[in-house]
Amino acid sequence: MTGIFGGEVVAQTASLPQRHVVEIRDFAFQPPHIVVEPGDTVVWINKDFVPHFVSLVDGKWQSNLLEENQSWKLLVKEAGFFNYECVFHPEMTGKVISSDEHTRTHSQH
Amino acid sequence: MNILQSFTNVALVGTIFLSGMVTTGCAADSMMKDKTMTKEAPAFNDLEIAHIAYTAGALDIRYAHLALALSENPEVKKFAELMIRDHTAINNKALALVKKLNITPQDNAMSQQLVKGGEDILKEFSQLRGNDFSKRYAANELGYHTLVVKTIDETFLKIAQNEELKTLLRGANKTFKVHQGHAETMNANAEKL
Ligand SMILES: [Cu+2]
Numbered sequence: 001m002t003g004i005f006g007g008e009v010v011a012q013t014a015s016l017p018q019r020h021v022v023e024i025r026d027f028a029f030q031p032p033h034i035v036v037e038p039g040d041t042v043v044w045i046n047k048d049f050v051p052h053f054v055s056l057v058d059g060k061w062q063s064n065l066l067e068e069n070q071s072w073k074l075l076v077k078e079a080g081f082f083n084y085e086c087v088f089h090p091e092m093t094g095k096v097i098s099s100d101e102h103t104r105t106h107s108q109h
Numbered sequence: 110m111n112i113l114q115s116f117t118n119v120a121l122v123g124t125i126f127l128s129g130m131v132t133t134g135c136a137a138d139s140m141m142k143d144k145t146m147t148k149e150a151p152a153f154n155d156l157e158i159a160h161i162a163y164t165a166g167a168l169d170i171r172y173a174h175l176a177l178a179l180s181e182n183p184e185v186k187k188f189a190e191l192m193i194r195d196h197t198a199i200n201n202k203a204l205a206l207v208k209k210l211n212i213t214p215q216d217n218a219m220s221q222q223l224v225k226g227g228e229d230i231l232k233e234f235s236q237l238r239g240n241d242f243s244k245r246y247a248a249n250e251l252g253y254h255t256l257v258v259k260t261i262d263e264t265f266l267k268i269a270q271n272e273e274l275k276t277l278l279r280g281a282n283k284t285f286k287v288h289q290g291h292a293e294t295m296n297a298n299a300e301k302l
Contacts, residue, residue, distance in 0.1 A: 026283055027283065027284075027287050048280075048283075048284075049198055049199055049202050049281065050199065050284050051194055051195075051198060067198070068198070068202075088191055089191075089287060089291075091287075
């Protein structure tokens with residue numbers, strides 16, 4: 001498999017975009033904090049009976065209304081700290097920490 | 110905050126829930142007691158519990174629609190929208206379970222008293238405007254959710270037999286506890302109006 005793409009080359013470049021999953025369960029984001037790199041995607045999936053609605057605290061991005069088992073995907077384009085909440089249940093909060101310092105590449109090699 | 114007042118405000122509904130708890134608590138010897146004390150109410154079966162839970166949710170949705178129509182208070186309106194959204198989702202979940210299990214929820218004295226008590230509260234709500242409405246609605250919602258949470262935890266979850274019904278009740282009660290928390294805040298703010 002690696003031979004086709006030249007495994008060595010892939011391993012030495014910046015890490016490939018990853019997909020992170022945040023479950024919404026029992027009125028909480030789990031995990032509440034995630035660390036990503038720009039270019040990664042974050043998927044929120046609602047495992048509660050009732051609808052939730054993910055929104056950055058400053059409203060810069062927002063999901064759709066997420067019913068049970070519905071999910072929403074965000075492409076993280078930039079670095080930064082993003083505090084988000086549920087619009088319907090604002091006591092539910094979470095944080096996306098987006099860092100372009102290649103922390104993941106270092107930790108994996 | 111005046112919790113006692115809140116309970117008085119939902120006195121009718123409260124009496125029903127509490128009497129349900131009392132009679133189920135001593136179901137075994139209820140036959141021995143004075144009829145006027147126990148009203149012959151036996152412990153609820155699963156079909157009755159499903160009916161009561163659904164009826165209570167539907168009632169809260171009706172209160173919320175009235176709140177949207179009568180209140181100008183943003184916090185009250187937001188809470189009412191939350192009630193409609195969440196209780197609708199949970200009642201739909203209950204309907205799906207009813208369909209899956211191919212059962213028919215059973216009407217019962219507690220459901221009937223809930224409806225009757227609810228009609229009286231709706232009538233009273235409809236006479237109120239502005240802050241009077243907000244205060245009354247907030248107090249009622251707090252008392253209502255407090256009692257629902259307690260009844261599910263202390264009675265329904267103890268006597269329900271079907272595991273799927275219990276799972277539904279547990280999940281629903283997590284939601285109702287969140288509502289209770291929101292209602293506490295709304296009620297505290299309404300009392301300052
Ligand atoms: Cu939410």
